[in-house]
Amino acid sequence: MLLRLRIPAFWWSLCSLSNARRYPHPSSSFQLSLSSSSHPQVSGILDGDCDGFLPWLERKAVSKISSALSIGKAPCGRALFASRIIHTGECILQVPYAVQMTVDNLLPEIRSLISTEVGCISKLAVVILVEQKLGRDSEWDPYISCLPQQGQLHNTIFWSESELDMIRLSSVYQETINQKSQIEKDFLAIRPVFKSLLKSFGEFTFKDFMHACTLVGSRAWGSMKGLSLIPFADFLNHDGDSDSIVMSDDDKQYSEVLIRYGKFSNATLMLDFGFTLPYNNYDEVQIQLDIPKHDPLRDLKMELLRQYFVRPNKDVKGLSNSVNSFIIKEVTSAKGKGLPQSLRAFARVLSCTFPQELDDLAMEAAQTDGRLARRPLRNISKEIEAHLLLSSLFNKLIAEHSEAILSLELSNAPSLSTKLAVRRKMARDLLVGELRILKSASAWLDNYCSSLTGRSIHC
Numbered sequence: 275m276l277l278r279l280r281i282p283a284f285w286w287s288l289c290s291l292s293n294a295r296r297y298p299h300p301s302s303s304f305q306l307s308l309s310s311s312s313h314p315q316v317s318g319i320l321d322g323d324c325d326g327f328l329p330w331l332e333r334k335a336v337s338k339i340s341s342a343l344s345i346g347k348a349p350c351g352r353a354l355f356a357s358r359i360i361h362t363g364e365c366i367l368q369v370p371y372a373v374q375m376t377v378d379n380l381l382p383e384i385r386s387l388i389s390t391e392v393g394c395i396s397k398l399a400v401v402i403l404v405e406q407k408l409g410r411d412s413e414w415d416p417y418i419s420c421l422p423q424q425g426q427l428h429n430t431i432f433w434s435e436s437e438l439d440m441i442r443l444s445s446v447y448q449e450t451i452n453q454k455s456q457i458e459k460d461f462l463a464i465r466p467v468f469k470s471l472l473k474s475f476g477e478f479t480f481k482d483f484m485h486a487c488t489l490v491g492s493r494a495w496g497s498m499k500g501l502s503l504i505p506f507a508d509f510l511n512h513d514g515d516s517d518s519i520v521m522s523d524d525d526k527q528y529s530e531v532l533i534r535y536g537k538f539s540n541a542t543l544m545l546d547f548g549f550t551l552p553y554n555n556y557d558e559v560q561i562q563l564d565i566p567k568h569d570p571l572r573d574l575k576m577e578l579l580r581q582y583f584v585r586p587n588k589d590v591k592g593l594s595n596s597v598n599s600f601i602i603k604e605v606t607s608a609k610g611k612g613l614p615q616s617l618r619a620f621a622r623v624l625s626c627t628f629p630q631e632l633d634d635l636a637m638e639a640a641q642t643d644g645r646l647a648r649r650p651l652r653n654i655s656k657e658i659e660a661h662l663l664l665s666s667l668f669n670k671l672i673a674e675h676s677e678a679i680l681s682l683e684l685s686n687a688p689s690l691s692t693k694l695a696v697r698r699k700m701a702r703d704l705l706v707g708e709l710r711i712l713k714s715a716s717a718w719l720d721n722y723c724s725s726l727t728g729r730s731i732h733c
Contacts, residue, residue, distance in 0.1 A: 330416035331505050335373045345420070345509055353509055374502035375401060375414060387467045394501040396460040398494065399486035400467065402503075406486075407475040417505045421493075424485045428548040428696055429492065431457070431484065437694070440682060440701035443674055444708060445560035446541040453545065457487050492547045540704045550703035557707035559602045561667070563620055574632055575623055582639050582646035583616070605714040610722065613715050617664065619647035625660035658726050661719050668716040675709040 324345040332339050346355040377397045380388075384404070388397060402421075405412040412418060430438065430450040441447050461483045468478040493508050494501045539557045540550040565572050579598075598620065603612035610618075623646070626632050639646045651657040682702050690698065 324420045326416045327420050327505075331369075331373070334413075334505075335369055337369075339506075369504055369506065371502075374504050375405075375417075376500060376502050377401070379405075384467060384471070387470060389463050392460055392463050395487055395490050395494070396457075396464060396483075398490045398501055398503065399483060400464065402486040402489060403478055403482060404471070404475060421489055421508070424481065425693075427485070427488055427492075428544070428693075428700060429488050430545050431488065432548075433697060437697050437701075440678070440698065441704055443671070443678055444541060444704055446545050446704065449541070449545055454484070457484050460487070488548075540700075540707050544700050544704060550700045552703055554703070554707050555604075557604070557711055559671075559708045559711045560599060561602060561617075561671070562599050563617070563624070563667070564598055565624060569624075571626060571629065571632065574629060575626070578632055578636060578646065579620070579623060582636070582644070583620075602711055602715055604711050605718040610718050612711075613718060615648055618661070619645070621660040621664050622647040622651055622657070624663060625651075625656055631656075654726050658723050661723050661726075665716060665719040665723065668712050668719065672709065672712045672716060675705050675712065679705050679709065 327345060328339055328343070340356075342356045342358045344355050344357065346353055375398070377385075377394055379401045380397060381404070384400065385397075388400070402418065405414045405418050409415065430441070430446060431454045433450070438447060438450060458480065461480050464483070471478070490501070490503065493503055495504050495507060496502075537556045538546075538554075540554045541558070541560075543554070544550050565575050569575065600614050600617040600620075602614070602617070605612035623632070623635065626635070635647050638649065642649075651660065679702060682698055682705070686695075686698060
């Protein structure tokens with residue numbers, strides 16, 4: 275397989291880290307196109323530490339890299355810069371499969387020791403660890419040495435307990451715990467392999483393995499041949515606001531070349547890639563609704579939900595999800611798009627106080643398209659009650675998010691370490707985005723209930 279870096283399109287797709295990842299299917303694609311950019315300027319300081327990388331890549335790929343490209347330092351770390359306009363359709367690099375780091379690079383004696391239950395991410399992480407131990411004796415050293423080192427990543431699995439407390443209100447808190455647990459499970463499965471390598475390569479710790487897994491998870495690309503780390507593609511950073519891939523820097527005469535990783539929320543970006551955006555159009559909030567244990571119709575409602583609600587196999591993050599978990603997006607239309615119909619249906623079921631009401635919902639579903647409580651309740655008062663229940667939940671979450679954001683702002687002292695300051699800003703970006711989503715949903719619910727109240731009065 276020969277991978278070409280060409281304007282305007284990448285036909286690579288991001289591949290899943292594990293079942294807990296939220297990446298596009300390998301058949302998907304995303305656009306790489308040039309357009310004017312309104313982004314703030316970035317510093318195009320060339321990175322001397324990577325002077326040997328591009329010549330190494332040219333030798334290994336047996337391909338000439340465009341002289342317009344260089345590796346530089348941006349606020350987010352190392353980045354790819356262009357010193358001139360790259361024209362649409364221009365091929366700036368060809369990367370053959372042989373130059374991509376894959377599971378095929380595992381030594382046969384190592385591969386035979388790894389359980390089939392261990393995923394590609396962890397196997398590729400072992401490749402990185404072995405090559406790191408080889409140091410300059412590794413054929414991949416010019417590439418490996420350019421990757422972020424331990425302590426330079428801000429993915430939430432590296433956050434301390436006190437730092438994670440800053441995002442406890444968000445679903446990404448539990449996702450972080452789940453992801454770290456999965457990595458630990460893989461580490462325990464691979465530990466016998468590490469022990470067998472002790473004499474040749476020294477000790478591999480869980481911290482080493484977690485760092486390597488994160489490098490793979492945030493940088494790997496998927497193809498028909500599986501998961502690959504592609505030298506050079508690592509330096510393409512993310513611009514989620516538009517299709518633009520250029521950040522202007524007139525002073526330095528360099529422009530940072532950017533792509534859009536995908537339509538990812540800040541929750542995904544901080545969990546999987548270790549950064550956030552101050553304003554993210556793709557932010558969302560995951561909420562959970564439960565039937566109160568004291569509800570006398572609890573068993574009937576749970577049975578009805580089990581019968582009629584289709585349990586989603588995966589949510590947008592690739593996580594197995596329950597029928598009472600819902601993803602809320604920003605509500606910008608009068609029809610309430612962004613507020614799941616399944617959530618409103620769940621609230622209608624919750625609002626029922628008599629068995630006959632549940633029977634009526636079941637009968638309606640059977641007589642229509644089989645979906646439960648997707649139509650407004652005939653009893654307007656009950657319909658209002660169901661949506662006021664949601665409004666109450668959102669108002670509670672709004673108050674909690676507002677308090678948490680205020681706490682972050684009040685404790686943002688100049689004496690904070692650089693690492694903590696970065697993570698505090700990430701936490702704030704996350705919570706502010708979620709607050710915006712919650713407020714949009716709450717406003718729509720208020721308007722909806724007001725319109726129903728007016729209809730009720732006229733009736």
